[in-house]
Amino acid sequence: xxxxxxxxxGAASANPLAWKDTVSKDWIKLDHAEAFKNWxxxxxxxxxxxxxxxxxxxxxxxxWEQINQHNQGNYSWTLGMNQFGDLSEEEFRYQVHGxxxxxxxMKDASSTFKWDxxxxxxxxxxxxxxPTAVDWTNKGGKSYVTAVKNQGSCGSCWAFSTTGSMxxxxxxxxxxxGNDIPMLSEQELIxxxxxxxxxxxxxxxxxxxxxxxxxxxxxxxxxxxxxxxxDGTCRASSCKQKYVPISTYKDVKEDxxxxxxxxxxxxxxxIAVDAAGLTWQFYSSGIVTRTCGTRxxxxxxxxxxxxxxGSKFWKVKNSWGSSWGEDGYIRLCKECDANGDKGxxxxxxxxxxxxxx
Numbered sequence: 001x002x003x004x005x006x007x008x009x010g011a012a013s014a015n016p017l018a019w020k021d022t023v024s025k026d027w028i029k030l031d032h033a034e035a036f037k038n039w040x041x042x043x044x045x046x047x048x049x050x051x052x053x054x055x056x057x058x059x060x061x062x063x064w065e066q067i068n069q070h071n072q073g074n075y076s077w078t079l080g081m082n083q084f085g086d087l088s089e090e091e092f093r094y095q096v097h098g099x100x101x102x103x104x105x106m107k108d109a110s111s112t113f114k115w116d117x118x119x120x121x122x123x124x125x126x127x128x129x130x131p132t133a134v135d136w137t138n139k140g141g142k143s144y145v146t147a148v149k150n151q152g153s154c155g156s157c158w159a160f161s162t163t164g165s166m167x168x169x170x171x172x173x174x175x176x177x178g179n180d181i182p183m184l185s186e187q188e189l190i191x192x193x194x195x196x197x198x199x200x201x202x203x204x205x206x207x208x209x210x211x212x213x214x215x216x217x218x219x220x221x222x223x224x225x226x227x228x229x230x231d232g233t234c235r236a237s238s239c240k241q242k243y244v245p246i247s248t249y250k251d252v253k254e255d256x257x258x259x260x261x262x263x264x265x266x267x268x269x270x271i272a273v274d275a276a277g278l279t280w281q282f283y284s285s286g287i288v289t290r291t292c293g294t295r296x297x298x299x300x301x302x303x304x305x306x307x308x309x310g311s312k313f314w315k316v317k318n319s320w321g322s323s324w325g326e327d328g329y330i331r332l333c334k335e336c337d338a339n340g341d342k343g344x345x346x347x348x349x350x351x352x353x354x355x356x357x
Contacts, residue, residue: 032057032060035064036061059086059087063084063085063281066278067080067081075286076311076333077279078286079282079283082284083320083323084281089277089278093276093297096157097298103157103158103204104297105204105205105208131265132307133306133307135303136168136172137304144172144176144177145167145303146167146181148318148327148329149319150321151320156200156229157319158198158203158299159190159209160186161299162189162210162270162354163189163222164301164317165206165301165354167182167244168303169353169356182221184222185219185221185222185226187222187226187232188225188239190231191232191234192216205299206299206352207249207352210249213245213246216236217242220243224240224241246354249353249355250263250353251352252353254350255342256341256348257334257343260347260348261305263353264302268301268303268304270299270351270352271316272298272299272300272346273292274292274296274297275297275298275300275345277293284325287333288331288333288345289311289336291344293346294342294345294346294349300316300317300318302316303317308331313333314331314334314343316331316332332344332345
């Protein structure tokens with residue numbers, strides 16, 4: 001261990017981007033200590049002592065090797081080193097999901113999301129006029145989607161998925177783009193929507209968050225009710241103004257590509273996915289296919305769909321910062337028979353969206 005530490009701390013910094021080389025067949029010949037040192041600088045990583053640093057270095061090497069091995073294979077997506085580089089798979093799940101091992105509360109999908117005739121659910125009929133491709137981040141050169149955010153180590157993905165669909169649906173309805181789109185407070189949802197069934201940093205559901213917003217007649221702005229990434233006391237009454245009131249929310253018919261496509265063609269849709277495993281931890285680019293399960297543990301936002309090289313995909317906005325994936329986005333295969341009719345990573349199981357007033 002002392003030899004590892006000495007080697008680690010004594011490396012020079014000749015190539016600050018060496019840690020990004022995850023496609024070289026000769027990666028083992030690279031200066032890994034130098035790469036780790038510069039990776040730490042990139043993501044402002046600090047450790048309590050040399051023992052922890054040594055352990056994190058070894059985990060970094062293990063992850064780097066797995067990433068490189070994947071990238072040597074014949075896959076339609078690539079992996080890359082990022083802010084999760086010193087975490088094991090179990091630690092990664094804890095980092096993004098917290099104590100509950102999920103940032104979605106585990107409810108019975110059969111009773112929660114299937115249409116039951118209530119006002120909060122809808123079944124679509126496919127429209128023949130659906131476009132072949134949609135991208136709400138670039139619609140006629142304009143973006144109706146707010147910038148990628150970062151939930152940190154709080155299991156609040158459900159809150160970010162909720163605000164994302166609200167922000168975009170408001171932007172589309174009122175033709176607001178870029179900086180003119182209101183940025184809504186995820187922290188308000190974390191602190192204030194427990195009565196609806198959400199559990200703050202221990203998880204929640206987008207539909208329960210929509211119920212809160214409907215009763216609260218909108219949300220505070222992100223600027224006025226800042227994100228802390230920790231459970232706190234509700235202070236929504238201190239905000240001067242509420243933004244983006246909604247009249248209800250709609251559940252898209254589950255396990256239906258056609259209904260999902262119709263919904264996304266009208267605007268971004270809140271979705272739940274199985275985001276465990278190496279692919280999500282280190283996704284870099286491309287179309288992910290036949291790799292995810294359907295144990296839903298992460299709330300994200302479907303912002304479009306399209307086709308590349310004959311492969312159809314859903315474009316999905318994440319909440320792990322813009323340095324992750326394709327500038328904060330991931331593409332999941334569409335109509336590739338992954339996981340049967342549930343879609344890649346279970347994307348078709350629990351889609352919903354708000355109806356903006």
